[in-house]
Amino acid sequence: MGVGKMRLVYLVRHGETAAKGNGSFCVCREDIPLSRRGRKQARVLAEWYREKDRGRVFSSPLSRCAETAAIMTGDKKQVRMDPELTEINGGDWEGRSFEEIRACYPDLYEQRGRCLGAVAPPGGESFLQGGARLRSAIEKLLSQTEGDLVLVTHSGAARGLICMLLNWDPAHIMDIPLACGTVSRLQAEAGSLSADFSHVGIRPAVCPGRAECFRLWDRFQVPQLVREHQQAVAELAGMWADRLAEAGLPIDRELTYEAAFLHDIARTKPDHATQGGRILRGEGYDRLAQIVAAHHRLSPGEESRLTEDSLVFLADKCVEGSQMVSLEERFRASMGKCSAPEAVWSHQNQYRQAEAVAHCLESVLGKEGCRPAADG
Numbered sequence: 096m097g098v099g100k101m102r103l104v105y106l107v108r109h110g111e112t113a114a115k116g117n118g119s120f121c122v123c124r125e126d127i128p129l130s131r132r133g134r135k136q137a138r139v140l141a142e143w144y145r146e147k148d149r150g151r152v153f154s155s156p157l158s159r160c161a162e163t164a165a166i167m168t169g170d171k172k173q174v175r176m177d178p179e180l181t182e183i184n185g186g187d188w189e190g191r192s193f194e195e196i197r198a199c200y201p202d203l204y205e206q207r208g209r210c211l212g213a214v215a216p217p218g219g220e221s222f223l224q225g226g227a228r229l230r231s232a233i234e235k236l237l238s239q240t241e242g243d244l245v246l247v248t249h250s251g252a253a254r255g256l257i258c259m260l261l262n263w264d265p266a267h268i269m270d271i272p273l274a275c276g277t278v279s280r281l282q283a284e285a286g287s288l289s290a291d292f293s294h295v296g297i298r299p300a301v302c303p304g305r306a307e308c309f310r311l312w313d314r315f316q317v318p319q320l321v322r323e324h325q326q327a328v329a330e331l332a333g334m335w336a337d338r339l340a341e342a343g344l345p346i347d348r349e350l351t352y353e354a355a356f357l358h359d360i361a362r363t364k365p366d367h368a369t370q371g372g373r374i375l376r377g378e379g380y381d382r383l384a385q386i387v388a389a390h391h392r393l394s395p396g397e398e399s400r401l402t403e404d405s406l407v408f409l410a411d412k413c414v415e416g417s418q419m420v421s422l423e424e425r426f427r428a429s430m431g432k433c434s435a436p437e438a439v440w441s442h443q444n445q446y447r448q449a450e451a452v453a454h455c456l457e458s459v460l461g462k463e464g465c466r467p468a469a470d471g
Contacts, residue, residue, distance in 0.1 A: 101284040103243040104233055105149060106253045108296075109163040110136035111275040119193045123185030123219070123251060129162050136276030137166035143278065143299030144168060150243030153236060155180040157249075163276075164247040174247075179232035182249035186219020212258055212265025222268050226255020230288065237283055253279065260290040272296035277379040298379035302353045311360060315374060320416065321362045327417040329355035332410035334467060336403070338460055344401055351403045354386035355410055368392075391445065398451035401459065409452040412445065419467065422449050 110133030115122060129137065143149075144167050154164040156176040165171035188196050197204045200217070207214040215221035220228070229252040236244055250273045257279060258268050273279065273296045280294040303311070312322055333352035340346050361370035372388025386404050389397070390411050397405055412425055426446045456465055 101282055102237065103150070104237070104281040104283055104288070105243070105245045106256075106279040106281065107140060107163070107167070107245060107247045108250055108253060108273050108275055108277050108279075109155075109157075109159040109247060110134060110140075112159050121185050121188040121191055121193060121196060121216070123182045123189055124157065125185075125190050126158050128158050133159070133163070133275060134166060137163045139298070139300050140167040140276060140278075141169060144245070149245050151175070151240055152245045152247065153177045153180060154247040155182065155249060157181055160247045160249065167247070177232060177236070177246075179228060179235075180246055180248045180252070183222060183225030183251040183255070184219040186216040188216040188219065210266045212255065212268035222251055222255035223258065223265060224255065225252035226257070226259050228252065229256045230259070233281075233283075233288065250275075256288075257290050257295055260288060261292060261295075272377045272379060274298070274377065274379045293381070296377075296379050297381055301347075301380070301382050302349050303378075303380060303383075304353075305356075308353060308356050311357060311374075311378070315360050317360055317362065321359050323417040324414060325356050325359050327414045327419070328358065328407070328410045329353070331355075331413060331419065331467065332406045335406050335410070335456065335460070335465070338464055339401060339406075339456075342459055344459065346401065346406070347403055350382060350386070351406050354383050354403060355407045357383065358387050358390045358407055358411060360387070392441070393448050393452075398448040399455065401452075401455050405452045405455070409449055409456065412449040422446070422453060 110129045112122075112127045112133055113130045115125075115127060140163065152164055152168055152174045154160045154174050154176055156178055160180070161171070161174070161176065164174040168174055188200075196216075203214070203217070207216075212222040215224060229248065233244070233246065233256075236246075254268050254271050254273055257263070257271055257273075258265055260281070261271075263271060277296045277298050279290070279296055282289045282291075317325075329352050332355040333348055336346045336348040336351040340348060357375065358371065359367065360374055361367040364370045368388055368391040371390075372384040375384035375387055386407050389404050390408050393405060393408050398408075412422055413419055415425055426442065426449075429442065453465075
C-alpha cells in the first residue's frame with residue numbers, strides 16, 4: 096500500500112439473513128439469502144451510500160453480501176466481486192449445530208471458548224486469520240484503485256481485522272459491535288490501516304424507528320410495566336423537545352423520543368443504564384446508547400444544558416410508573432431503597448442534577464410550558 100493522502104475504507108456488514116432453522120448453527124460460508132428485514136437494512140444503507148461519493152464498491156460473492164451491495168448501490172453492475180472478502184472458513188464445523196460440535200470436539204470447543212478469536216475449527220480459519228486475509232485484500236485493492244472504498248463483507252472476517260487494528264483481546268472478540276447492516280470506517284494513510292472504536296459498527300440511521308423499537312422490546316424481554324413507563328417518559332420528553340424546538344433550541348425530537356422509549360431496555364439487569372447503553376451500542380445506535388447510559392447520571396455540566404440527554408434524564412425522574420409526578424414525590428419515594436453510602440450519594444446527585452435541568456427547562460418554557468396540555 097503506497098504512501099499518499101488519507102483514504103477511507105468502509106466495511107459494510109450485509110443485512111440480516113433468513114433463519115437457517117431452530118437452534119444455533121455454525122454458519123460461515125453457507126450461502127443464505129437476506130431476510131425481508133435484511134433487505135430493508137440494505138435500503139437504509141442505500142440512503143447512506145447516496146449521501147456522497149463513497150467510492151468504489153466491492154463485495155463478497157456470497158449472496159447475502161452481493162444482494163446487500165446491489166440494493167445499496169441501485170445497480171449491481173457497479174459492484175465488483177472479490178472472493179477474498181468472503182466470510183471466515185468454518186472448516187469441519189460448517190453448517191453443524193453448536194450442540195453437535197460441542198459433543199464431537201469437546202476439548203477444541205472448550206479451548207475455542209477460552210479464546211474465541213484465535214482458535215480455528217478443524218480445516219477452517221480463526222477470526223484473526225480471516226481478519227489477516229481481509230487486511231491483505233484491502234491493501235491490494237488500495238494499491239489498485241484511487242479514492243475511498245466500500246467493502247460489503249461479513250462479521251467474522253471484519254471482527255478479526257478490527258480486533259487486530261484496535262489491539263482488542265481476541266478472547267472477547269464478540270464484544271466488538273458489528274450488527275447486520277452497520278458500517279465501520281477505517282483509515283488508510285502512510286501505508287497502514289487504522290480504526291477508531293467510535294466509528295465501528297455504526298448504523299447509517301441514528302434512530303431505529305418505532306417498529307424496530309418494539310422489536311427490541313420483544314428481543315430483550317422488556318416487562319409490560321416497564322414498557323408503559325418508557326412510553327410515558329417518551330411522551331413527556333418528546334413534548335418538551337417539540338416546545339423547545341418551537342422556542343428555537345436545536346433539539347432532535349425523534350432522537351429524544353426514541354432514547355426515552357428505550358431507556359429502560361435493560362431494566363431487569365444490574366446497573367441497567369450502563370447495560371442498556373451497551374445493548375444499543377451493540378445494535379449500532381451509538382448516539383442512542385450514550386443517552387440511555389446517562390439516564391441515571393449526567394456528565395458533569397450536562398445538567399446546565401438542555402440537550403437530548405438531559406431531557407430524557409429529567410423525564411425519567413418526572414414519571415413514576417406511567418404517571419407524571421413531581422421531583423419531590425419521585426425522590427422521596429425512592430430514597431427508602433438507598434442504604435449503602437454510595438447509593439445515597441447517587442440518589443442525592445440525581446436529585447441535584449434533575450433540579451438543575453428542571454430549572455433550565457422552566458427558564459425557557461415557563462412552569463406552564465413544562466406541563467402536558469390538558470386533555471380535551
